[in-house]
Amino acid sequence: MKPESRKQEIINAASILFTEKGYSAVTMRDLAKAMGIKAASLYNHIQSKQEILSTIIIDLAEEFTTGMNQIINSDVGSIQKLENIISLHVDVTLRNADGLGSLNSDWMHLEEENLIYFEKMRHDYEENFRNIVKKGVEKGEIKPYNIEIMVFSTLSTLRTLYLWYPNQKNIDSDILKRDMISVLLKGVV
Amino acid sequence: MKPESRKQEIINAASILFTEKGYSAVTMRDLAKAMGIKAASLYNHIQSKQEILSTIIIDLAEEFTTGMNQIINSDVGSIQKLENIISLHVDVTLRNADGLGSLNSDWMHLEEENLIYFEKMRHDYEENFRNIVKKGVEKGEIKPYNIEIMVFSTLSTLRTLYLWYPNQKNIDSDILKRDMISVLLKGVV
DNA sequence: GTCTATAATGGGATAGAC
DNA sequence: GTCTATCCCATTATAGAC
Numbered sequence: 001m002k003p004e005s006r007k008q009e010i011i012n013a014a015s016i017l018f019t020e021k022g023y024s025a026v027t028m029r030d031l032a033k034a035m036g037i038k039a040a041s042l043y044n045h046i047q048s049k050q051e052i053l054s055t056i057i058i059d060l061a062e063e064f065t066t067g068m069n070q071i072i073n074s075d076v077g078s079i080q081k082l083e084n085i086i087s088l089h090v091d092v093t094l095r096n097a098d099g100l101g102s103l104n105s106d107w108m109h110l111e112e113e114n115l116i117y118f119e120k121m122r123h124d125y126e127e128n129f130r131n132i133v134k135k136g137v138e139k140g141e142i143k144p145y146n147i148e149i150m151v152f153s154t155l156s157t158l159r160t161l162y163l164w165y166p167n168q169k170n171i172d173s174d175i176l177k178r179d180m181i182s183v184l185l186k187g188v189v
Numbered sequence: 190m191k192p193e194s195r196k197q198e199i200i201n202a203a204s205i206l207f208t209e210k211g212y213s214a215v216t217m218r219d220l221a222k223a224m225g226i227k228a229a230s231l232y233n234h235i236q237s238k239q240e241i242l243s244t245i246i247i248d249l250a251e252e253f254t255t256g257m258n259q260i261i262n263s264d265v266g267s268i269q270k271l272e273n274i275i276s277l278h279v280d281v282t283l284r285n286a287d288g289l290g291s292l293n294s295d296w297m298h299l300e301e302e303n304l305i306y307f308e309k310m311r312h313d314y315e316e317n318f319r320n321i322v323k324k325g326v327e328k329g330e331i332k333p334y335n336i337e338i339m340v341f342s343t344l345s346t347l348r349t350l351y352l353w354y355p356n357q358k359n360i361d362s363d364i365l366k367r368d369m370i371s372v373l374l375k376g377v378v
Numbered sequence: 379g380t381c382t383a384t385a386a387t388g389g390g391a392t393a394g395a396c
Numbered sequence: 397g398t399c400t401a402t403c404c405c406a407t408t409a410t411a412g413a414c
Contacts, residue, residue: 006397021297024213028390041398043391105294108210146368148357153372156349157342164341179335183342195379217408230380232409 007045010035012098014052019101019162023053023109054114056099057107061121063092068128078136082154083181085129089158090177093165100162129155154184196234199224201287203241208290208351212242212298243303245288246296250310252281257317267325271343272370274318278347279366282354289351318344343373 004012013034017026028049032039046052067088071081093100107118130151136142142150157180165171193201202223206215217238221228235241256277260270282289296307319340325331331339346369354360 022211022213022294024211025298027388029388037397038399039390040392040400044397049390105211109214145371148353149365149368149372152353153346153369156353157345160345160349164337164345168337176338179338180342182334183338216406218406226379227381228407229382229409229411233379238408 010042010045011052011055015056015096015098015102018053018056018106019098023049023102023106050111053102053106054110056102057110057118058114060092060096060099060103061118064088064125065121067092068125072128072132078132078139078141079185081132082136082185085132086158086180086184087177089161090173090180093161094173097162097166100159104159104162126151126155157184199231199234200241200244204245204285204287204291207242207245207295208287212238212291212295239298239300242291242295243299245291246299246307247303249281249285249288249292250307253277253314254310256281257314261317261321267321267328267330268374270321271325271374274321275347275369275373276366278350279362279369282350283362286351286355289348293348293351315340315344346373 010031014026014031017030017034020026028039028042031052032042035042068085071084071088074081074084076084107115107122110118130147133142133147133150137144137147161180165176168176199220203215203220206219206223209215217228217231220241221231224231257274260273260277263270263273265273296304296311299307319336322331322336322339326333326336350369354365357365
């Protein structure tokens with residue numbers, strides 16, 4: 001383990017607390033206590049509570065955006081693209097499960113530019129997902145069920161993986177991916 | 190429409206605000222403004238902010254618990270039971286989508302007895318769900334995928350229906366149920 | 379049933395010593 | 397890099413007039 005910067009330690013501690021109680025319910029005093037220091041000391045490393053939230057959320061959203069862009073630009077079939085999306089969500093969840101609570105439940109507390117930036121990334125992500133499913137249906141690779149329901153159902157499972165995964169003991173990443181692919185895709189394919 | 194009690198109007202307005210921003214981020218002033226009155230006036234109808242939250246959450250949780258009890262005590266096969274659970278979630282979502290945000294994201298802000306009561310109901314609900322799937326697998330009605338993944342995947346979709354449903358224009362309840370059953374069950378059956 | 383006024387507490391953030 | 401002390405403002409909730 002390389003030593004983390006103090007700022008990163010604060011962000012990691014905040015990720016856990018925000019996911020447990022939500023951004024608004026966590027005070028700078030709570031966060032300081034978790035770090036073993038006083039609230040005022042936090043401000044030597046971060047500018048504001050809002051900066052912590054936007055760092056957590058924007059970093060994760062950019063990770064998903066980058067992953068999705070690689071997938072849509074790759075030359076594989078629709079099913080393989082969906083499998084790669086599932087794999088992307090499993091990878092991000094295993095690497096940073098703590099931050100995903102903020103991404104899912106506290107994005108509306110982002111301020112001006114970051115809120116707009118986040119909402120655009122989320123919208124584009126869903127649109128890319130939807131287009132993959134649509135093309136798969138057109139090419140006969142995916143069953144012609146209601147597209148919105150297929151997109152919503154798959155995405156809501158992937159988005160809440162972080163709530164469930166920490167309760168599973170030592171589940172292997174590849175086994176998890178394989179089983180998620182079975183359960184999420186074998187129904188619609 | 191029969192006229193609602195002032196208390197019920199407050200709870201309805203709070204349900205919307207809590208789902209938009211979360212319990213902790215909504216102030217009594219916000220809620221009063223939405224009602225067109227002053228914050229102090231709210232206290233003629235409710236005892237505390239906490240009472241509003243617990244009313245919203247406990248009523249919904251009891252509705253799910255009652256529905257689940259009817260389903261597990263009915264004399265039908267595992268697949269039919271799962272279909273009835275999907276139907277239960279669609280019904281509750283269409284009737285009270287606004288309150289489901291609190292049930293999903295703000296239950297941890299319940300206080301002592303209500304928190305314990307809620308957690309027991311949620312635990313029992315998941316356990317009943319899991320047992321239906323287990324029995325279905327044993328009887329060969331459901332494919333032998335990882336049970337936890339099937340339970341988690343189905344439940345997370347049903348639990349977040351409220352986020353997605355209001356964006357769908359005029360979707361018919363029966364069509365929604367039929368399509369949810371196709372997408373969620375045809376993969377695992 | 380709603381209002382104004384206010385109590386009591388806790389929130390994010392800064393200044394300046396060590 | 398952390399501390400104590402403090403600022404200023406928002407919070408939930410109550411008292412009492414209308």
